[in-house]
Amino acid sequence: MSPALDAPSAAALRADLDGWTVDAVHDLLGERAAAALGREQVIPGRVVTRASDEPAATLTRLFTLGNELPRAAVDAAMPRLGASGAVRAGLVEAAGEAPDDTVRSRVDMRPYAATTDAGQVDWWIASDQGESVTGRAVGEQHVLGVGGASSMLASVTMRGPRRRVLDLGTGCGIQALHASLHADQVVATDISARALRYARFNELLNAPALGAEAADAESPAAAHRPWELREGSMLEPVAGETFDLIVSNPPFVITPPGAPAFEYRDGGIERDGVVRTLISGVGAALEPGGAAQFLGNWEIHGDWRDRLEQWLDAAEIPLDAWIVQRDALDAAEYAETWLRDAGITADRDPSGYRSAYEAYLRAFDAAGADAIGFGIVTLRRPLSGAPTLRRLEAHEGALQSPLGPHLAHTLAAHDWLAATTDAALLDTPLTVAPDVTKETYGPPVQHDPEHILIRQGGGFGRSIKADTALAGLVGACDGELTVGQIAHALAALLEVPSGAMIGGLVPAVRDLVRDGLLLRPSAQSVEYP
Structure with missing residues (x-):
C-alpha cells in the first residue's frame, strides 16, 4: 500500500509540516548526524533527537529516522492531520488509540531543497523506507x-519555459516537481503503479508551491495544472506524442540473470539496453528543437565512446549529442555498489550475496566488458537540417549546481559558432566570463611563466593550458576590441606573421566561446535553446 491524499488532508498535512525544512533538520541534527543521514545512517540522528519534543524533532524521528513514537507525541506534532488522519492517508500505522500506544511510519518522508533559476525551492518528498530503517533488503517494487542520481539530473536539466515535459520513469516524482515550475503540461510515466501513486501523493502535497510564480498571489495553486500520470514501459505510454523536453532517471542499472532485480532500477532489458533504447528511439518523441536529458550506465569495450557512437549512428532520427561520462567501475565494484544499494549484504544473506556477486562477474566477463560507465546524456532534435553536435567527453571533477544553465549556454554558443565563419568570428568583440581566472607557474627568476592556465570557476571547471598568445588574447577581451584586432596586435608584439597568429588562435577561441570562458555580446545572460 502507498499513501494517498485528498484535498483536505493534503492541506492539513502541509500545515503540519510547515517549517520542517532541510535547514531546520540540519540545525536539529548538527553536522555529524546530518552527514551520517546523508550516508543513510540513522543512529546518530536518533541519538541527537531522542530528548527533544519539538515538532521538527518528532517529524524527523517518525518519518525520516523510523522511530516508533507514542500517539500523543504524533498528535502534538501534527495537530491538524493527527495520528488518525495519518493512518487514513497511509502514512503511519498505529497500535491503538490510547495516548501511549505506538505509532510507526509506513513511508520515508523528508524535506527537500534545491536551488533553481528562480531561487530555492522547499518541498517534502515521500517514498518507501530504505533498508537503514527497515533492517532488511528493499522489495522488488521499492x-x-x-538520491544522488536524481539530484544530479535535476541539476543538469536545462530549464526555461516549456510547453510539454515528459518525466520518463518518474519514481517518486521529483523530476516532475521541478518540471512543474517551468512547463505548461507535465506527463509522468512509470512501469510501477506504486511509483505513480507516490508521485501523485507528492504532487498533491506540494501543489501550492508548483507554478506559483505565474499564479495569483492569493491563490498560488491555481497556476498548477495536474500531471498526466501514465503506466507503462519506456516510451510506450506516449507513443505518437512529442515533447519540448524529456527528462529521465531511467532504470539503467545493468542486472545480470541470477541477481536480484528491482523495478526502480532494472528496466527488464538485457545488459545496457535501456540506454541504447533511449538513445536510438527518443528522437521520435521530441519536437524539433526539443531536448532529452537522462542518466545511464553503459558497458565499456575498449574506448568507452565506441558503443555510444554506434547507438547514435543507429538512431531513428539523427540527433545532436553531448554525453559526459562521470565514472567507470569494474565488474566487482559495480556488483558491490548495486548489491549494497538494495541492502543485500554478506552478513545478512551470505549465500544470496555470494551468488548475486558471482552472477555480475560472470555476466560482464561473458560480455567482454572492461568496465561499466556512468554519465549524463543530452540529446537534441535539430530545428532543421542535420545534427551539428557530437561531443563525448569524460569528466570526473566537481560540477557547479545547478548545471543546466551552463549546458543551455554551451548549446547556444555551439549553434552560434556553427553559423559563424572564421571571418565573422574575427570581427566579433568578446568578453571574458566573470568566473574565469588566469594562473601562471614557473621558477621565480624566469621572466616568462613556464605554464599558463585559463581556469573556469563554474560549469565544468575546465582548465585550458594556454601559450603567451592565447593568454594575451583572453586578457585583452574586454568587449571593445574584436578578436581580429587583438590577434593582429599580438602578431606585431610577438613578431609572428598575422596569418600564422590568426590560424593558431581561431580554433582555440572557438573552444573558449563554446565552453563559456569567452562570451559573445549576446550571451551576457543565460540563453535557453
Missing part, C-alpha cells in the same frame, strides 16, 4: 526517494 520506490526510491531523492
